[in-house]
Amino acid sequence: MPLTVFNTLSGRKELFEPVTPGKIGMYVCGVTVYDECHLGHARCYVSFDVIRRYFEYAGFAVHHVQNFTDVDDKIINRAGEAGIPPFDLARKYEQRYFEVFERLNVRRAHVYPRATEEIDGMIRMITTLIERGHAYAADGDVYFSTKTFKDYGKLSKRPEESLLAGARVEVSDKKRDPLDFALWKKAKTGEPSWPSPWGEGRPGWHIECSVMSQKYVGDTLDVHGGGQDLIFPHHENEIAQSEAATGKPFVKYFLHNGFVTVDGEKMSKSLGNFQTLEELYAQVAPDVLRFLIVSAHYRTPLTFTAKKLDDAAAGLARFREGFRHLEELFAFPVSNDAVSPESLDAIRLGSVKSKFENAMNDDFNTAEAIGVLFHALTEVNRLHGAASRSGKAPAGVTEILRPLKSWLGTALNDILGISPAAQALSTDETSRVEELLAGREKARKEKKFSDADRIRDELAAMGYQLQDTPQGPRAVRKR
């Protein structure tokens, strides 16, 4: 199956073919830096991280750009409350963004443009739009005239009448039409502003993405991503601005991720119904969150509950257990026992890989792809269990497992962004754990089972689960 993506523009899955063969320019809308990030942001950026990683795995050269909106009402208000300059507040949360997403193993974009550093480009694009009759200045503001752009509404599929019927559009005497939106806002006293042909002011929200995507990616983006809430008005307005200014198609494929909801409501900064990622990291390892996110398809709604964290942690542990068993199988001497053809097929690289890629090619279906991997690992576990009991691995198995192991490491690490191995431990902790394990073995040999069990409880309190194997005891980190 060739790579297919769900394009919001058409409302269906389409064959993916970038404008220039082999190269992909992608622009993902970034955060407005006025507060901490939460699981909703994590879902968005992890999803697009996986998409980017899969593009790269598939052999495309990807140029990934993600902006920071660092001038906006909320930043100004928060900064006012905190008594610090808006610029400082914005930089603080920008830094926090990087810290929090680094731990989620999200790859950095190639460029992170900031709105405040691209004002000149915005003024140029606004000027062009005025010259072309798509925008007009009104008392220090500049508005885009949606009536002059015939395709307005093509992304969100809203007929003009219904947009008007909403009556929730911002009212302003300066607008010629209620649907027109601000490209440039006249400065208010005490707020950041820049000089422009229309007087001191600051840019509207949408213009930054049109300008920065054009500058850092090009007139036509192969992929433009963001949360579903950006479809209207943000992306609709970007299309209007960019296509009216360049006369070229703005985006070939619009991809939007689904929401995280909590208690039946969308998780959002403005509703305040969220835990920050930092707070979640205190409860559960970041890679568990990442596993939770990729366990569902990126477009379906994701309801957040505490139980899902537990389920994801258990699933990830099973995953890693399976991978460990895969590695251990190479240590066994080979026997003459034969293995059934079905068994061999379940662990044959060609078979696993093609199923995995088919799933990913179907609009990045990570949920199904993970199912494929679990299926293969169950067979690995079965072989491992048999080998563990008999002390030997069946003939021919390691030859088949070697390419699977090497590819699986790649698939997990490079595509899903999840390490197949558990986190490395500090040497101090490792030696303490080994000490406890040795103490327990000694107690067991002497049949002092209550002492042995006490040590097991101690390990459990440290977050380790004890496993006795024919090859000796092990402690597996569970938290």
Add this chain to the structure above:
RNA sequence: GGCGGCGUACCCAAGCGGCCCAAGGGAGCGGUCUGCAAAACCGCGACUCACCGGUUCAAAUCCGGUCGCCGCCUCCA
């Protein structure tokens, strides 16, 4: 009111016309292993895909209707 999405086992979640009398994960139960556990493995677990009609040789998948939930239409990933 307009636009969009969702409803699959106890929970989560794939499947979107025949390979499905429906993947995979979690939880549970029974068994193997174990000093006991844990991990792993084996077995059990939806005769059915919100409900009602229809199209088709064939529907969880398409069409119409009903119910329920969510999102967007205002800042929002």
